[in-house]
Amino acid sequence: MQRLLYIIQKEFIQIFRNKAMLPMMTVVPIVQLIILSYAASNEVKNIRLAIVNEDHSPTARLLVQKIEAADRFLLIDFPASVAQGDDMLQTGEVDIVLTIPSQFEQHFYREKRGNIQLLVNAINGQQASVGAAYLNIIIQSFNQELQANLKIVNRNGQPPAFINVPTANWYNPELNFKYFMAPGILGELVTILVMLLTAMNVVREREIGTIEQINVTPIKKWQFILGKLIPFLGIGMVLLTVGLTAAKLLFGIPMQGSLFVIFAFCALNLTAVLGLGLFISNLSDTQQQALFTTFFFVIIFILMSGLFTPIESMPQWAQYLTIPNPIAHFVSVMRSVLLKGSTFWDVIYHFRVTVVLAVVFNTLAVLSYRKVE
Amino acid sequence: MRGAHKREERVQPRSWQKPEEHKTKPMSYAIEAQNLTKRFGDFTAVDAISFNVAQGEIFGFLGANGAGKTTAIKMLIGLSRPTEGDASIAGFDVYRETDQIKENIGYMSQKFSLYEDLTIAENIRFYGGIYGLSRKRIKTKTTEIIQELGLEEYVNRLVGDLPLGWKQRLAFAIAGVHDPKIIFLDEPTGGVDPATRRQFWEMIYEAADRGVTIFVTTHYMDEAEYCNRISIMVDGRIEALGSPAELKQQFQTDSMDEVFLKLVRA
Numbered sequence: 041m042q043r044l045l046y047i048i049q050k051e052f053i054q055i056f057r058n059k060a061m062l063p064m065m066t067v068v069p070i071v072q073l074i075i076l077s078y079a080a081s082n083e084v085k086n087i088r089l090a091i092v093n094e095d096h097s098p099t100a101r102l103l104v105q106k107i108e109a110a111d112r113f114l115l116i117d118f119p120a121s122v123a124q125g126d127d128m129l130q131t132g133e134v135d136i137v138l139t140i141p142s143q144f145e146q147h148f149y150r151e152k153r154g155n156i157q158l159l160v161n162a163i164n165g166q167q168a169s170v171g172a173a174y175l176n177i178i179i180q181s182f183n184q185e186l187q188a189n190l191k192i193v194n195r196n197g198q199p200p201a202f203i204n205v206p207t208a209n210w211y212n213p214e215l216n217f218k219y220f221m222a223p224g225i226l227g228e229l230v231t232i233l234v235m236l237l238t239a240m241n242v243v244r245e246r247e248i249g250t251i252e253q254i255n256v257t258p259i260k261k262w263q264f265i266l267g268k269l270i271p272f273l274g275i276g277m278v279l280l281t282v283g284l285t286a287a288k289l290l291f292g293i294p295m296q297g298s299l300f301v302i303f304a305f306c307a308l309n310l311t312a313v314l315g316l317g318l319f320i321s322n323l324s325d326t327q328q329q330a331l332f333t334t335f336f337f338v339i340i341f342i343l344m345s346g347l348f349t350p351i352e353s354m355p356q357w358a359q360y361l362t363i364p365n366p367i368a369h370f371v372s373v374m375r376s377v378l379l380k381g382s383t384f385w386d387v388i389y390h391f392r393v394t395v396v397l398a399v400v401f402n403t404l405a406v407l408s409y410r411k412v413e
Numbered sequence: 414m415r416g417a418h419k420r421e422e423r424v425q426p427r428s429w430q431k432p433e434e435h436k437t438k439p440m441s442y443a444i445e446a447q448n449l450t451k452r453f454g455d456f457t458a459v460d461a462i463s464f465n466v467a468q469g470e471i472f473g474f475l476g477a478n479g480a481g482k483t484t485a486i487k488m489l490i491g492l493s494r495p496t497e498g499d500a501s502i503a504g505f506d507v508y509r510e511t512d513q514i515k516e517n518i519g520y521m522s523q524k525f526s527l528y529e530d531l532t533i534a535e536n537i538r539f540y541g542g543i544y545g546l547s548r549k550r551i552k553t554k555t556t557e558i559i560q561e562l563g564l565e566e567y568v569n570r571l572v573g574d575l576p577l578g579w580k581q582r583l584a585f586a587i588a589g590v591h592d593p594k595i596i597f598l599d600e601p602t603g604g605v606d607p608a609t610r611r612q613f614w615e616m617i618y619e620a621a622d623r624g625v626t627i628f629v630t631t632h633y634m635d636e637a638e639y640c641n642r643i644s645i646m647v648d649g650r651i652e653a654l655g656s657p658a659e660l661k662q663q664f665q666t667d668s669m670d671e672v673f674l675k676l677v678r679a
Contacts, residue, residue, distance in 0.1 A: 046542025050531065057530050249524030256490050257543050258515040412511065413493040 043259055047267025055271060069229050069279055070286045077222045077291060087171040089113045090134040092125040097145035099186070103156075106182050107138070112174050125159065135161050136171055148186075218291045223378045224347045226283040227370035230306065231313050232338050234276040238317030239334040241268060242409075243324045255411045265406050269314045276310040277303065296381030305373045305387070308394050312366045315401030322408040341367040369394050443468045443595050443626035444489065448498035451484050458484040460649035461498060466642075468594070471617065471627040473637050476646030477677050482630045483523065485646070486599050489628070490520050503594045516544075519588035519596040523603065527584055529573030533564060536572055537587060544591035558586040561616075578609030585616055589625065596620060598629040602636065614639050634669040645676050652676050 055061050091107070093100055108115055116134050119125040125137040139157040148154035158175060162168040245251040254264065280303065287293045317334065324330035344351075344358065345367040351359055362368040369390040376382040384391070444466035451459040459481045466472040476482045487493035489502055491511035500507045503517040527536045534555055541551040559568055562582055572580060581601055588596055598617075602610045614636065621627050629640070637643050638657050645653040645660075653660055653676055657669055664672045 043543045043545060046539055049542075050528070050535070050539045053535060054528070054530055248529075249522060249526045250528060252492065252522050252524070253520070253526040253540075254543070255492055256515055256518065256520040257540070258512050258545075259543050412491060413487070 044263045044267055047259075047263065048270050051267065051271040052274075055275065064233070065275060065279055066282055069226075069233070069283045072229055073222060073225055073283055073286055074290065076225045077218045077287075085112055087113050087136060087174070088116050088134040089171075089175075090117050090119055090125050090128050090137045091115065092119050092122050092137060092139040094122075094142040095140045095144040099145040099148060100140045103140065103179070103182050107175070107178055110174070110178055112171075129159055129161050132161070135168065136175065138175065219293050219379060220375070221347075222287045222291050222293050223374035224345075224371040226280065226287060227306075227309075227374040228342055228345060228347055228367050229283060230276050230279045231309065231367050231370055232342070233279060234272055234310055235313045235317040235338065236331075236334055237275070238268065238272050238314050239320045239324075239330045240327050241272075242318060242321035243327050243330045246325065247327060261406050261409050261411065265318060265402070265409060268318060269311065269402075272314055272317075273307060273310050276314075277306060280306050293378060295378050297377035297383065301377050301382075301384050301387070302374065304384075305370070305377075305391065305394070308391065308398060309366050309370045309373075312394055312398035312401050315398060315403075315405045316366075318405035319401060319408055322405060322410075341365050344368065345371050347371050363393060364397060366394065366397055441468075442466060442501075443470070444472070444500070444502055444628060446489070446498070446500040449485065449488060449495050449500050450497040451481075451488055451493065452496045457649055459488065462644075462646070462649075462651045463498075464644055464651060464654060466595075466626060466628060468626055469621060469624045470642065471621050471629065471640045473640030473643035474628060474630045474646070475632075475637055475643055475673065476630070478632075480646040481649040482646055483599055486597055486628070486630060490518055490597050491515055516591075517594045519591070519593040521581075521584050521588040521596070521598045521601050523599045525577075525580055525584060527572050527580065527587065530571060532569045532571055533559065533575075533583060534568050536583070537590060540587050541590045546591060554590055558583075558590070562586060578605045578612070581605060581609075582613055582616060585613065589620060593625070595626040595628060598627065600630050600632065602631065602633065610636070634673060637669045637673075645673060647676055647679075652679075 089107070091104055093104060107113060117128065119128060119137075122139055125139065128134045129137050137159040139159070141155060141157070144154050144156070156179060158172055160168045160172050242251070245254070284295075284299075284302075288295065316337070320333045320337075321330050324333060343349075344354070344362050344365055346362065347367070351362050351368065354362070373382075373387045373390050376387060380386075442465045444464075446465075447463050448461040449459060449463070450457065450461050462485060474482055474486070484493065488495045488507065489500060491502075491507060491514050495507060502514045505511075505513040505517070507514065528539070531539065537555045537558055538551050541554055546554065559565055562579070564579070564583070567575065567579075572583065575583070585596075585598070585601060588598075602613050605613070610633070617627055617629070617639075629636075631637065640657065642654070642656050643660065644651045653663070653672070655663065660672050661667055661669065664675050666672060666675070
């Protein structure tokens with residue numbers, strides 16, 4: 041036990057003597073949190089739109105005004121012809137071309153139907169589908185207003201029934217994307233930084249040769265692994281504290297649930313990640329090897345964590361792959377506890393899986409640390 | 414010179430004894446190796462070497478580069494598992510009792526292996542700590558080592574900032590921080606000037622006078638002369654074993670350089 045304390049003491053001295061360490065633990069997470077939370081946004085704004093208005097009727101003009109009033113669209117131009125509109129889509133000047141055909145108003149009143157065409161550049165699927173959906177909503181509501189104004193009566197002498205579907209956005213009522221992203225990004229940041237630091241640690245001692253000196257001492261494998269794990273766990277917790285404070289001060293992210301659950305899960309999750317980092321470090325001969333191996337895992341972990349794309353929309357086999365992914369659990373717990381106020385019992389699934397991961401990874405770490413060749 | 418009277422009896426080959434019988438009577442040999450072999454695939458790095466080292470002896474382990482010295486030393490200190498053969502260190506078996514062996518030995522590797530980003534005092538505290546020394550013992554050891562090396566002014570200096578010769582003497586002192594029975598030194602004086610090497614050997618003699626067994630590999634033939642006995646390894650085998658005087662007589666020459674060259678060229 042006393043031996044363990046001496047290892048921990050030594051690790052802390054080395055960590056804090058490293059000049060890059062303090063900025064890495066304070067400035068780096070805050071900067072990344074800010075950049076990523078603003079930039080990694082799924083919000084669709086500034087959709088560039090061209091309207092080909094071949095009708096020029098009052099109704100058509102009214103529709104154009106309504107679209108102009110919506111702040112999500114940037115009205116680029118009014119091309120004179122459909123062909124010109126197509127060109128603009130082709131050159132990428134605009135994302136959507138809306139065509140209001142001639143005699144739109146006449147058709148609308150006489151035949152009780154008006155046709156409007158939307159041409160969407162779907163290369164950026166997200167922008168395209170969300171943009172088209174926004175536009176559809178505007179057109180629908182315009183349609184309803186018109187019909188209500190005209191008091192169109194159907195053959196039975198009854199006004200047609202309008203189905204109004206009110207939508208309420210629970211847990212994030214303002215659809216503030218930063219609320220959604222910041223907790224997840226925080227979880228991801230803490231995990232990656234800590235995993236990288238550990239993965240580089242043991243292999244560094246191997247490169248310098250100090251590990252050989254350690255291996256001729258009667259130190260036990262578990263003491264060595266714990267001696268490495270505890271300091272980095274501490275760093276991870278400090279990082280989380282710094283990050284949460286920054287996210288609260290900068291974005292005012294909600295903290296509905298218990299912070300205790302967050303910190304408990306962070307400790308557990310980092311234990312798992314540290315085990316994996318140490319395992320990689322034990323198997324590597326050089327820091328370069330360790331770095332590339334860690335990158336392999338980190339990239340898969342991030343892209344499949346549900347941070348940027350929902351896990352539910354992945355193929356089934358990919359969804360199974362997210363089970364051994366510590367970042368996926370961390371992101372999920374951060375979001376549900378902070379935004380929804382989930383309790384320990386609501387996220388117990390993640391705790392269970394992560395306990396298993398922690399045991400597996402750390403067993404691998406202890407087994408792969410070889411004192412004898 | 415100390416220990417001269419012991420030499421004669423040691424040169425005689427001694428029949429192998431099982432470690433179990435060993436513990437019941439006072440231990441006579443610090444290191445015993447019998448047909449110790451290490452193979453990596455088809456390559457035999459160490460080929461059935463046998464030798465004994467008495468307690469308090471300074472044993473020089475010589476050989477050309479790549480002769481298998483480091484592999485042999487690693488088997489003795491429990492960093493590498495022998496493929497075949499037997500060995501006991503301080504009476505403990507190298508296969509089954511590596512932990513006890515590690516309590517009783519110190520090791521200074523070819524690569525300088527203190528933490529360069531820790532101070533002198535922190536290095537002593539760390540290694541003392543993981544050898545299980547008490548806080549008080551670590552304190553007295555630190556004072557002792559620092560006085561012995563004359564480093565009073567540099568206690569809180571990072572080891573990385575010290576000249577190589579100082580580092581090596583410090584590494585030797587730290588290898589003995591837990592008062593081991595045997596200290597293994599793998600080319601401890603590589604790359605330092607003759608004056609520093611002389612100082613280093615003075616430390617070795619002091620340790621040997623306290624009864625510590627020294628097992629040292631070296632390339633310097635003048636250092637070989639400082640040893641009580643030496644073995645010379647060629648291509649994984651021990652080709653010569655005896656005191657420097659005996660070897661010179663055996664090879665009919667008056668310098669260790671000649672002995673070495675005759676063996677390596679043969």
